[in-house]
Amino acid sequence: xxxxxxxxxxxxxxxxxxxxxxxxxxxxxxxxxxxxxxxxxxxxxxxxxxxxxxxxxxxxxxxxxxxxxxxxxxxxxxxxxxxxxxxxxxxxxxxxxxxxxxxxxxxxxxxxxxxxxxxxxxxxxxxxxxxxxxxxxxxxxxxxxxxxxxxxxxxxxxxxxxxxxxxxxxxxxxxxxxxxxxxxxxxxxxxxxxxxxxxxxxxxxxxxxxxxxxxxxxxxxxxxxxxxxxxxxxxxxxxxxxxxxxxxxxxxxxxxxxxxxxxxxxxxxxxxxxxxxxxxxxxxxxxxxxxxxxxxxxxxxxxxxxxxxxxxxxxxxxxxxxxxxxxxxxxxxxxxxxxxxxxxxxxxxxxxxxxxxxxxxxxxxxxxxxxxxxxxxxxxxxxxxxxxxxxxxxxxxxxxxxxxxxxxxxxxxxxxxxxxxxxxxxxxxxxxxxxxxxxxxxxxxxxxxxxxxxxxxxxxxxxxxxxxxxxxxxx
Amino acid sequence: xxxxxxxxxxxxxxxxxxxxxxxxxxxxxxxxxxxxxxxxxxxxxxxxxxxxxxxxxxxxxxxxxxxxxxxxx
Numbered sequence: 449x450x451x452x453x454x455x456x457x458x459x460x461x462x463x464x465x466x467x468x469x470x471x472x473x474x475x476x477x478x479x480x481x482x483x484x485x486x487x488x489x490x491x492x493x494x495x496x497x498x499x500x501x502x503x504x505x506x507x508x509x510x511x512x513x514x515x516x517x518x519x520x521x522x523x524x525x526x527x528x529x530x531x532x533x534x535x536x537x538x539x540x541x542x543x544x545x546x547x548x549x550x551x552x553x554x555x556x557x558x559x560x561x562x563x564x565x566x567x568x569x570x571x572x573x574x575x576x577x578x579x580x581x582x583x584x585x586x587x588x589x590x591x592x593x594x595x596x597x598x599x600x601x602x603x604x605x606x607x608x609x610x611x612x613x614x615x616x617x618x619x620x621x622x623x624x625x626x627x628x629x630x631x632x633x634x635x636x637x638x639x640x641x642x643x644x645x646x647x648x649x650x651x652x653x654x655x656x657x658x659x660x661x662x663x664x665x666x667x668x669x670x671x672x673x674x675x676x677x678x679x680x681x682x683x684x685x686x687x688x689x690x691x692x693x694x695x696x697x698x699x700x701x702x703x704x705x706x707x708x709x710x711x712x713x714x715x716x717x718x719x720x721x722x723x724x725x726x727x728x729x730x731x732x733x734x735x736x737x738x739x740x741x742x743x744x745x746x747x748x749x750x751x752x753x754x755x756x757x758x759x760x761x762x763x764x765x766x767x768x769x770x771x772x773x774x775x776x777x778x779x780x781x782x783x784x785x786x787x788x789x790x791x792x793x794x795x796x797x798x799x800x801x802x803x804x805x806x807x808x809x810x811x812x813x814x815x816x817x818x819x820x821x822x823x824x825x826x827x828x829x830x831x832x833x834x835x836x837x838x839x840x841x842x843x844x845x846x847x848x849x850x851x852x853x854x855x856x857x858x859x860x861x862x863x864x865x866x867x868x869x870x871x872x873x874x875x876x877x878x879x880x881x882x883x884x885x886x887x888x889x890x891x892x893x894x895x896x897x898x899x900x901x902x903x904x905x906x907x908x909x910x911x912x913x914x915x916x917x918x919x920x921x922x923x
Numbered sequence: 924x925x926x927x928x929x930x931x932x933x934x935x936x937x938x939x940x941x942x943x944x945x946x947x948x949x950x951x952x953x954x955x956x957x958x959x960x961x962x963x964x965x966x967x968x969x970x971x972x973x974x975x976x977x978x979x980x981x982x983x984x985x986x987x988x989x990x991x992x993x994x995x996x
Binding site: 643644645658688690691693752753756757759760778787790791793794795796798799801802803804805806807808809810811812866889890891 | 950954962
C-alpha cells in the first residue's frame with residue numbers, strides 16, 4: 449500500500465472500513481504532518497490532538513466490534529477556521545474574533561461528524577475569508593506547497609495547502625467570490641463551489657450570505673463527491689437550502705462523457721492571459737473530447753455588469769455584518785481587508801435591492817447564452833500564472849488591487865450567478881498548477897463531478913504531488 | 924469571568940460614531956462606477972415579478988427542471 453498520507457478521501461475511508469488501515473494510524477500520521485509540513489506552510493491555526501486520538505481509537509473499537517460506520521468513519525480531516533464547534537475557538541483568521549468560543553456547531557461539521565469523520569485541526573484562512581491570495585496580516589501569509597514564495601490562493605488557503613501537501617485527504621472550504629476555486633487552482637487540487645443554498649451555512653462565520661457557499665477541497669472528483677454526499681441537502685436552520693436535494697454524488701461518476709456537450713466562451717475569460725496558462729486550458733479540452741464530450745463555442749453576456757452586481761451584494765452584506773466592529777474596532781482589521789468591506793457602507797439601499805432583484809434574470813440570461821446548447825461551460829480559474837506573494841503584497845495600493853483583481857477576474861461573476869462551479873488541475877505553468885472551471889446549471893453538481901472524474905481518469909495532473917509533501921522522499 | 928461574546932447584544936449595539944468619512948471617500952470613485960453600472964442596468968431590466976428572493980425562484984425552477992432531463996434552455 450502507498451504511504452498512508454497519499455491515500456485520497458475515498459481510498460482512506462474504504463481502507464479504514466475494511467480494516468487494512470486503522471483510524472489511529474491515519475490520525476497519528478495526519479497530526480504529525482500538520483505539526484510538521486503543515487506549520488512550515490503556515491497552514492495550521494490550531495490542532496486538537498487529544499480529541500482526535502480519542503475519536504480515532506473509538507472508531508477503531510467500533511469497527512472491531514463489527515459496527516458499520518458512516519461513509520467517512522475514522523477519517524482525519526481539518527478545515528479552515530470558519531466553522532463553529534460548540535465550546536471551541538473559532539477566530540476566522542481575525543483579531544476581532546480572537547478568543548471567540550462558539551455556542552453552537554456548524555451544520556456542515558455536524559454532518560461530517562455523523563458521517564464518522566474526525567475534525568483534527570483548524571486551518572489558515574484569509575481574515576474573515578476576505579482575500580483571494582492567502583494573505584492574512586494576523587496569521588502571516590500561507591504558503592503554496594509547490595513554491596513557498598507563491599500564493600496558495602484564498603480564502604481557503606490552509607485547506608488547499610494541506611490537501612495538496614498530502615497532509616489530510618480533504619478539507620472544507622467556503623467560497624463567496626472564488627475562495628474555494630482560487631486555492632484549489634493555485635495548489636493543484638479539486639474544489640467544488642456548490643450551487644448557492646445546496647450546503648447549509650448555519651454555524652459558519654458569514655462574509656456575504658447571499659453569495660457564501662461551503663464545499664470540498666479534495667484530491668480528486670471522487671473524493672469531492674464523497675464529501676458532497678455527506679454535507680449537502682436541506683437544513684431548516686438555513687432557509688436558502690429549501691428545495692436542496694440530498695444525493696449520492698459518488699454514484700453519478702462515470703468515465704464516459706458521451707452525449708455531454710461542453711461550451712467554451714472565448715470572450716472575457718481567455719482575454720489577455722498568459723500563453724502557457726491558456727495552452728494548458730486549451731489542451732484540457734482535448735481530454736474531454738477523448739472522453740466522448742462534444743466541445744462547442746459559445747458567447748456570454750457582458751461580465752462587467754455582472755461583476756458590478758457582485759460587488760454591490762458582497763460589500764453591502766459584508767459591511768452590514770462588520771459594521772459593529774468597523775465602528776468600534778477599525779484598527780483591528782488589516783487595512784487591505786477593511787478597505788474591501790468599506791465600499792458596502794456607501795451604496796444606496798436601492799442598489800442593493802436591485803442587485804438582489806436582478807439575480808434570477810441575469811442568471812437566466814447567462815444560462816440561455818452560454819449554455820443554450822450545452823451542459824457545462826469550460827473557463828480558466830486564472831488566466832495568469834500563480835502570482836508570487838511579493839506581487840500581491842508590495843507596491844502601490846493600486847498595483848496590489850490590480851494584482852488581486854486579476855486573481856478574481858474569472859470567478860466573482862459566477863458567484864453572483866449562484867451556479868455550481870468545479871475547479872480542477874490541468875497542467876503547470878512556471879512550475880505552478882493551472883486549473884479549469886466547469887460551470888453548470890443550478891444543482892448540476894453530479895454532471896460537474898462526472899466530467900471532472902472522466903478527465904482525471906485520463907490524466908494525472910490531480911495525482912502529482914509537490915516536493916514539500918508530507919511523507920515525500922525530499923522531506 | 925466569562926469571555927466577552929463578540930456576537931452578543933453589547934457588541935451589536937449601534938455605534939454613535941459614524942464611519943471615518945475621510946477614509947470612506949477613497950472608495951467613492953469605485954462605488955460611483957459600480958453603482959452607475961447597476962443603476963443603468965436595473966432601469967432597463969427590472970420587471971414585475973423580480974423580487975429580492977429572485978435567485979431562490981431560479982433555484983426552485985431548476986430543481987423542477989431536473990425532473991425533465993435533456994432540456995437545456
